[in-house]
Amino acid sequence: MKISIDISSDKIRIFGLDHPIFLERTGVDVELGKVLVNLDKEKNLTEILVLNGPGGFTNLRVGCLALNLLKTLKKGQLSFFSLSKIELYQHFYRKAWISRYGAIYIGQKSNVRLRDFEENKPISSVKKDQLSALSSEYKGLFVDQVYERDYFDEALPSLDYTFEQQGLSLHFKGETYHLPRADFAPQEVEMLHPNYMIEPNVN
Structure with a gap:
C-alpha cells in the first residue's frame, strides 16, 4: 500500500x-x-x-x-x-494558485520564515505576531499549513492541502485545486535525511 x-x-x-x-x-x-x-x-x-x-x-x-x-x-x-514544502509550494506558485509571499512554519513557538516564491529565496525570520502588519508590505501574504488553528492569525489566508493516492488537493481562499503526482515528481531516495533547511540548535 x-x-x-x-x-x-x-x-x-x-x-x-x-x-x-x-x-x-x-x-x-x-x-x-x-x-x-x-x-x-x-x-x-x-x-x-x-x-x-x-x-x-x-x-x-x-x-x-x-x-x-x-x-x-x-x-x-x-x-x-x-x-520539501518549498518545492511543493513552488509548484503551487507556478500554477498561480498561491501568492508570491508566504510565512513558513519552522517548528519554533514564535518565529516563522518569510519566503519569496517568485524569486525562490528566503526573506528573513520574523515573529509570527508581526505577520498581520507585514501583510501590507508583502501583498497576499499567506501562512503555512499547520494543524493547531490558533498558531497563526486566522485573518491571514492559510494553505490547506491533502495528499491522495494520485496527487494532492489544495484548498486556498475558497478555491480547490488538484495537482497530479506526476506534476510534482518527488525524488526517490534510498534513505531519508531530515531536511531542516536551517541548522538546528543542538545546545
Whole structure:
C-alpha cells in the first residue's frame, strides 16, 4: 500500500488511509515507530511519500529515523519519495494558485520564515505576531499549513492541502485545486535525511 506522511508541520500526519492519523510532537519519538509498524502489519506498506522539511526539528528527526528503521525491518522492501514544502509550494506558485509571499512554519513557538516564491529565496525570520502588519508590505501574504488553528492569525489566508493516492488537493481562499503526482515528481531516495533547511540548535 502507498501512503504519504507530513513530518514538516506541528503534528505528524499520515495520509492515504480511511481516516488520517495525527501524532502530537510530545511523545512522537515513542509513538511514531509503533504506528508505522502496526500500519505495515495491517496494510503491507510498499511506498511512502514524505513531505520532508522545513519544519519542526523533532518531527523531522524522529520522522526520518522511524521511517528508515521501518525500511530496515522490511529488509529494504519499501520505497521512499522525498519532497520539501518549498518545492511543493513552488509548484503551487507556478500554477498561480498561491501568492508570491508566504510565512513558513519552522517548528519554533514564535518565529516563522518569510519566503519569496517568485524569486525562490528566503526573506528573513520574523515573529509570527508581526505577520498581520507585514501583510501590507508583502501583498497576499499567506501562512503555512499547520494543524493547531490558533498558531497563526486566522485573518491571514492559510494553505490547506491533502495528499491522495494520485496527487494532492489544495484548498486556498475558497478555491480547490488538484495537482497530479506526476506534476510534482518527488525524488526517490534510498534513505531519508531530515531536511531542516536551517541548522538546528543542538545546545
